[in-house]
Amino acid sequence: MYVPEKVVTNDDLAQLVDTNDEWIQKRVGIKERRIAVTETTADMGYEAAKAALDNAGISPDELDLILGATVSGDDISPSLACMVQNKLGATCLAYDVNAACSAFLFLLETAAGYFARGAKNVLVVGAERMSRIVDWSDRGTCVIFGDGAGACVLSAGDNYHDSIFTVRGGDDVIKIPAAPGKSPFWQGETPEPFVRMNGQETFKYAVTAIANDVNALLERNNLTLDDIRWIVPHQANYRIIESASKRGGIPMEKFYLNIDRFGNTSSASVPIALDELNRAGKLDRGDKIILTAFGGGLANAACLLTW
Numbered sequence: 001m002y003v004p005e006k007v008v009t010n011d012d013l014a015q016l017v018d019t020n021d022e023w024i025q026k027r028v029g030i031k032e033r034r035i036a037v038t039e040t041t042a043d044m045g046y047e048a049a050k051a052a053l054d055n056a057g058i059s060p061d062e063l064d065l066i067l068g069a070t071v072s073g074d075d076i077s078p079s080l081a082c083m084v085q086n087k088l089g090a091t092c093l094a095y096d097v098n099a100a101c102s103a104f105l106f107l108l109e110t111a112a113g114y115f116a117r118g119a120k121n122v123l124v125v126g127a128e129r130m131s132r133i134v135d136w137s138d139r140g141t142c143v144i145f146g147d148g149a150g151a152c153v154l155s156a157g158d159n160y161h162d163s164i165f166t167v168r169g170g171d172d173v174i175k176i177p178a179a180p181g182k183s184p185f186w187q188g189e190t191p192e193p194f195v196r197m198n199g200q201e202t203f204k205y206a207v208t209a210i211a212n213d214v215n216a217l218l219e220r221n222n223l224t225l226d227d228i229r230w231i232v233p234h235q236a237n238y239r240i241i242e243s244a245s246k247r248g249g250i251p252m253e254k255f256y257l258n259i260d261r262f263g264n265t266s267s268a269s270v271p272i273a274l275d276e277l278n279r280a281g282k283l284d285r286g287d288k289i290i291l292t293a294f295g296g297g298l299a300n301a302a303c304l305l306t307w
Helices: 021-028 041-056 080-088 100-116 199-220 238-248 266-279
Strands: 007-009 032-034 065-069 093-096 121-129 147-155 160-167 230-233 288-295 299-306
Touching: 021 238, 032 147, 041 080, 041 121, 041 147, 041 266, 065 080, 065 100, 080 093, 080 121, 100 121, 100 147, 100 160, 100 266, 100 288, 100 299, 121 266, 147 266, 160 199, 199 238, 199 288, 199 299, 230 266, 266 288
Parallel strands: 065 093, 065 121, 230 288
Antiparallel strands: 007 032, 121 147, 160 299, 288 299
16 A cells, blocks of 8 residues: 555644534544645555565566556546556556446456456556545535555455446436536536535445445355454445444444545555555455445445455
């Protein structure tokens, strides 16, 4: 993982918008987040990728594929994956998958397809500079997001067991408009290119997605929660996880949470959490874990794997 050095607290945000520490913690469970000052999205993705390669003992020239995920890339083109490839000095195939906050799980599923075709090593990277696409005058969204990146090196094996993906296309709940451009012929709407969310609808959708997906994976694989070491969710909102816990009958202690320190880092949140678990010695070889995520699209996903 990689996160910027700059820490922005809730009290810092209270200097920008009408909010306070108690209001933010009560509604989303965030105390602070990291915000990029000089790092680009590609810079953060590269740092996380380099750390993952070092951790795996694999060199860039051993990679068959680099998959990237971001909704806050530095450019429309080249992609995040292409820029990470460039910075690493790799020469393999590289491209992005756009699935917003669920994208890291989409990358894992895409990698599984390449392993079935004979690939040996795949680098997956989720990197986000959400501070670039947040409306800093909107207290409903600017308090939620943070910047960072997470990466994993995957190798062919038998420990990716099952996955669930649900896509309900539409922009009525979560939308990030593109830059309006300067066409002299355009007569349609020109919304500002910032994150827009219907908070209430997002909340209901996310709670249902987590509870249903986790329990579906358990049932399909004849497992119980006792068989699962950790559930690693997309870190969007503490209250979402809490409500999903109650709805799905899933003990809160099964969820690994770090949203209080990093906020919502979109596609980077799941790999950042995985790295923290790994480096803290809280994952042992053979542990079964479930990853679960939800976000724009609308798209939600979950997968079962053995560490």
